[in-house]
Amino acid sequence: MERESAVACHDVTLRLGDRTVLSDISLSVAEGSFVGLFGPNGAGKTTFLRALLRLVKPVSGDITLFGQPVARGNPAIGYMPQSRTPSGAMLTGRDLLASGLSGAKWGLPWVSRAGMAEIDAALEGVDAVALGRRRLGALSGGERQRLLIAQALLGSPRLLLLDEPLASLDPARMREVALLLRDVARRLGMTVICSAHDINPLIGVMDTVLCLARGRARIGPVDEIVTEPVLSELYGVPVEVCHAPSGRVLVSADGL
Numbered sequence: 443m444e445r446e447s448a449v450a451c452h453d454v455t456l457r458l459g460d461r462t463v464l465s466d467i468s469l470s471v472a473e474g475s476f477v478g479l480f481g482p483n484g485a486g487k488t489t490f491l492r493a494l495l496r497l498v499k500p501v502s503g504d505i506t507l508f509g510q511p512v513a514r515g516n517p518a519i520g521y522m523p524q525s526r527t528p529s530g531a532m533l534t535g536r537d538l539l540a541s542g543l544s545g546a547k548w549g550l551p552w553v554s555r556a557g558m559a560e561i562d563a564a565l566e567g568v569d570a571v572a573l574g575r576r577r578l579g580a581l582s583g584g585e586r587q588r589l590l591i592a593q594a595l596l597g598s599p600r601l602l603l604l605d606e607p608l609a610s611l612d613p614a615r616m617r618e619v620a621l622l623l624r625d626v627a628r629r630l631g632m633t634v635i636c637s638a639h640d641i642n643p644l645i646g647v648m649d650t651v652l653c654l655a656r657g658r659a660r661i662g663p664v665d666e667i668v669t670e671p672v673l674s675e676l677y678g679v680p681v682e683v684c685h686a687p688s689g690r691v692l693v694s695a696d697g698l
């Protein structure tokens with residue numbers, strides 16, 4: 443049986459100010475996929491994710507999520523925005539998640555018993571129960587990242603949108619967080635779209651690659667997209683793809 447599309451874009455054009463970021467893109471993401479979203483700086487990765495949240499409205503074309511038109515505040519979507527450094531060094535990890543539940547920015551929000559259970563489940567989901575008790579100011583970048591992922595998992599979303607969740611992590615932590623995301627996505631049967639700059643940490647984690655470059659989008663299985671001809675064509679510069687015996691893939695090019 444064919445899987446339902448988690449995301450379907452038909453001839454979508456996204457513009458910010460007078461700049462056309464993506465032009466007439468059509469693509470579909472199968473439910474249950476783990477999509478790595480790549481592209482050079484300014485290619486439109488954040489804009490694309492924001493369009494799925496209806497925070498950016500297409501100037502033409504249409505976007506559906508699980509067969510429904512995109513809408514703001516869709517509870518089926520979990521979102522981790524780019525480089526969110528949690529404020530409030532004295533707050534605990536649980537307080538951070540509680541603020542995600544209530545939408546509160548300042549102070550300690552009141553959380554219902556059901557909310558508490560949801561926070562417990564999200565923390566358990568990313569193996570961060572102990573981190574929930576610690577103060578944010580005393581956590582490493584990777585530990586804070588784990589809590590932000592837990593926050594995006596609140597409400598058990600069907601679609602998880604992660605904007606550079608691996609940024610500013612060292613290579614070992616990048617891999618650890620990537621594997622964690624894969625395990626959580628599998629366990630909860632979620633569709634994930636995860637933007638990143640480095641392809642390597644997501645090798646073996648993602649099954650699909652979505653590449654944005656020069657206003658265009660190309661989506662497909664990893665083996666089909668992470669190739670020299672396809673990436674060179676997309677980026678408009680010669681791209682080298684080296685496969686190491688370990689299974690690692692090194693992608694390099696001037697200007698990437």
Ligand SMILES: Nc1ncnc2c1ncn2[C@@H]1O[C@H](COP(=O)(O)OP(=O)(O)OP(=O)(O)O)[C@@H](O)[C@H]1O
Pocket residue numbers: 458459460461463481482483484485486487488489490
């Ligand atoms: N309000 C705006 N008006 C015009 N252009 C904008 C506006 N906001 C962003 N842009 C431009 O839109 C383009 C897409 O930005 P976006 O943040 O989506 O790219 P990105 O692929 O996520 O980049 P990065 O990898 O650097 O995070 C960029 O060139 C950016 O400068």
